[in-house]
Amino acid sequence: MTLFSLIIALLIEQVRPLPAQQVVAGPLGRLSTLLVERFNDGRARNGQVAWLLVVIPATAVAGLAFYLLWQLHPLLAFLFNVAVLYVTMGFRQESHFFTDIHLALRMGELDRARSLLGEWRGGQYREASSSEVARLAIEQALVSAHRNVFGVVFWFIVLPGPCGAVFYRLTRYFAEDWGTRRDAEFGDFGQFARKAFEVIDFVPVRLTAASFSVMGDFEDAVFCWRTQAILWPDRASGILLASGAGAMGVRLGMPVHESGEILERPEVGVGEEADADYMQSTVGLVWRALLLCLVLLALVGIAGWVGA
Numbered sequence: 001m002t003l004f005s006l007i008i009a010l011l012i013e014q015v016r017p018l019p020a021q022q023v024v025a026g027p028l029g030r031l032s033t034l035l036v037e038r039f040n041d042g043r044a045r046n047g048q049v050a051w052l053l054v055v056i057p058a059t060a061v062a063g064l065a066f067y068l069l070w071q072l073h074p075l076l077a078f079l080f081n082v083a084v085l086y087v088t089m090g091f092r093q094e095s096h097f098f099t100d101i102h103l104a105l106r107m108g109e110l111d112r113a114r115s116l117l118g119e120w121r122g123g124q125y126r127e128a129s130s131s132e133v134a135r136l137a138i139e140q141a142l143v144s145a146h147r148n149v150f151g152v153v154f155w156f157i158v159l160p161g162p163c164g165a166v167f168y169r170l171t172r173y174f175a176e177d178w179g180t181r182r183d184a185e186f187g188d189f190g191q192f193a194r195k196a197f198e199v200i201d202f203v204p205v206r207l208t209a210a211s212f213s214v215m216g217d218f219e220d221a222v223f224c225w226r227t228q229a230i231l232w233p234d235r236a237s238g239i240l241l242a243s244g245a246g247a248m249g250v251r252l253g254m255p256v257h258e259s260g261e262i263l264e265r266p267e268v269g270v271g272e273e274a275d276a277d278y279m280q281s282t283v284g285l286v287w288r289a290l291l292l293c294l295v296l297l298a299l300v301g302i303a304g305w306v307g308a
Helices: 002-015 020-039 044-072 074-088 095-106 110-121 130-158 163-177 191-200 202-214 218-231 235-248 276-307
Strands: 250-253 256-258 261-263 267-269
Touching: 002 074, 002 130, 002 276, 020 044, 020 074, 020 163, 044 074, 044 163, 044 191, 074 130, 074 163, 095 110, 095 130, 095 276, 110 130, 130 163, 130 202, 130 235, 130 250, 130 256, 130 276, 163 191, 191 202, 202 218, 202 235, 202 276, 218 235, 218 267, 235 250, 235 267, 235 276
Parallel strands: none
Antiparallel strands: 250 267, 256 261
16 A cells, blocks of 8 residues: 555646645644744744654654555545655656746856756855856755655655654644744744654665665765765755766755855765756656665565565
């Protein structure tokens, strides 16, 4: 059931992408605002309480609903799995930005590519070169692919029913919404959410990086992972970018023009400058890594069936 749920959810999303802002981000944003208003006094402990009051019950409710539906009929539980995955994964939620940027660079429309990149990442890139735009788009795509797909898939497999998918999606959301804030008024409220996601994402990040390595240039990917990932400010993102860049033979990171200034960043990867061709290679790498995960899951299922 796990494998077929994943495949069906992925196929449905390819045909009809989820309007994530309306269905997921909007309601979660309102819930997040309510929790901050009620609990935030600048202390980390209250952030922990607010996180636990939402994430744990929501995960438990998903598990209970799956169990009750299974008792009624396994088909209902299967459909519930697919529905939850469709809402929590989001393979196409951000890929349209990547596709449009790729097309704009192919057509020589650099200004349009810069504008699309700004919409996607939230900065301004009026002075960015075509290589910088391609580089930033590839970086965003690699990290997004992990957080929107591979991380969800890992926890969906680990926890029973759709619990893992709900658990990972909520944990990621609060880490991004609370854990990234550094203003004095917000205080340490997001500290627990940030650390919780680091722990929960520790294994999935490394498995995703391993998938990139296996499906690309393994030697260069492992070399970049071991020597360059530690240089990146966010260690998890550094692992994904270094392994992905090494697997494709492209250089990422490096200084870029962002919001009117030059942002200094370490270099990761090996090989040539990023361009539109490497953006196409990124799509291929992500799909091959996803296929590898599905094949391994199928083999595990077959082995369990034969063993039984």
